[in-house]
Amino acid sequence: MTAVLDRAQMLERAWAAATRVVDPELPMLTLADLGVLREVTLDEDGTVVAAITPTYSGCPAMATMRDDLQRELQEAGFPAVRIRIALEPAWTTDWISPEGRAALAAAGISPPGPAPAHTGPVAIRLGPTRRDVRCPQCGSADVALSSEFGSTACKAMYQCRSCLEPFDHVKEI
Structure with a gap:
């Protein structure tokens, strides 16, 4: 018998899936560690909506981030996914997590x-x-x-x- 997940459990699963996605240019960082993944919510109809913020205007990695995030959420069992680009507030390197900064240094990249x-x-x-x-x-x-x-x-x-x-x-x- 399969248990039906409530909205809180679905949101928790969606967030867990979204936090597995890595940055295409800095693969030692997840989008969450980079501070690009801003939120994951569920619409009224159960669509997962994930918001990401570009690191700078015109960042060429945004399309790959969007596609990877959508694929990861769909593979986690969420057929309806929408990725939203959040431009405000503007991303800052201050949003990189302590774990992300440590991962950069471990990979030989000086953190900001x-x-x-x-x-x-x-x-x-x-x-x-x-x-x-x-x-x-x-x-x-x-x-x-x-x-x-x-x-x-x-x-x-x-x-x-x-x-x-x-x-x-x-x-x-």
């Missing part, structure tokens, strides 16, 4: 520091952004910026002057 606080207009600076970056390999703060543009648009490339290892750093947003 605190996101800059802005009130009013944002000043445009033409020089390199100053960041508090440590080498994820040896922990040294003696690092040099190699390029503002890393393997993805949300990362910058650095090299450690102590151990000489190159590494990505997730930019603070």
